Amino acid sequence: MTLIGVTGAPGNVGTPLVRALLARDAQVRVLARRPEQARAAFADAPEVEVRRLEFGDRRSYVEAFRGVDRLFIVRPPQLSQVRRDMVPALDVALGAGVTQMVLLSLQGAERLPFVPHAQLEAYLRESGAGYTFLRPSFFMQNLTTMHLPELRRGEVHVPAGQGRTSFIDVRDIADVGALVLTEPGHEGRAYELTGSEALTYAEVAARLSAATGRPIRYTDPSPLAFFHHMRARGISTGQILVMEAIYATARFGLAARVTPETAQLLGRPPRSFDDFARDVAPLLSQETAHA
Secondary structure, three states, X not given: OOEEEEEOOOOOOHHHHHHHHHHOOOEEEEEEOOHHXXXXXXXXXXXXXXXXXXXXXXXXXXXXXXXXXXXXXOOOOOOOOHHHHOHHHXXXXXXXXXXXXXXXXXXXXXXXXXOHHHHHHHHHHOOOOEEEEEEEOOEHHHHHOOOHHHHHOOEEOOOOOOOEEOOEOHHHHHHHHHHHHHOOOOOOEEEEEOOOOOEEHHHHHHHHHHHHOOOOEEOOOOHHHHHHHHHHOOOOHHHHHHHHXXXXXXXXXXXXXXXXXXXXXXXXOOOOHHHHHHHHHHHHOOOOOOO
16 A cells, blocks of 8 residues: 655644545555654544654654655745755655655745745756645645734734735645645646635734634734844744745735636635634634733
């Protein structure tokens, strides 16, 4: 039976991807930096294998990839030097016999050669393995992970100007990932995955306000102010610069593109932002300490 390795689980996309693969009766191995956390996250699914994989620690590579046929690749957000920290691991995966790699990339990566996702795409094109690039727009769930402290204080605090973003729910990305990992015909393809509408962050704040019943406003900080704010929270410089690049695409009007590909692949409409807002309303109502 084909063994599918999944990096980035537990995580925004990795967790629902593992669930979606199990629903397709796939054999799954989670490759995690902290195996004990992965085992706890999937304690209800004992059929899921768990192996340690830490990009940058070569000692973890061989056992992680042994026997894996197909691999789902998620760049850890703290890693910006992917040629140094990720490519050696992927070389080992190729040597271990991985024949198909599905990369969680980024909408517009083909136009942004300086982002780590574009560097990984270039590597995979030359790797000799079958590859598929998932290029999703901005995750709805990024708002409730990276930016949760600000949201709980009633602020959408990102430097995106008045540009629009075609947000996508990570559960839809996971469903597409499960499809391309288990069905033929997707090698050599790049899929630009978006939701069905493009919103400004002011509209995002308004919809979250409506769902939670409490005021949430869009602050629209400058890129420099955002940098200093996130550094004060302890986020690494490299990670912030990647975030700045992503928000710049929205600010310059490059993140508004809506494509039909999610719906075409899944045979149903993408989940809506309003659905997401209703789902996360209880999470946003919890208190948080001021930073």
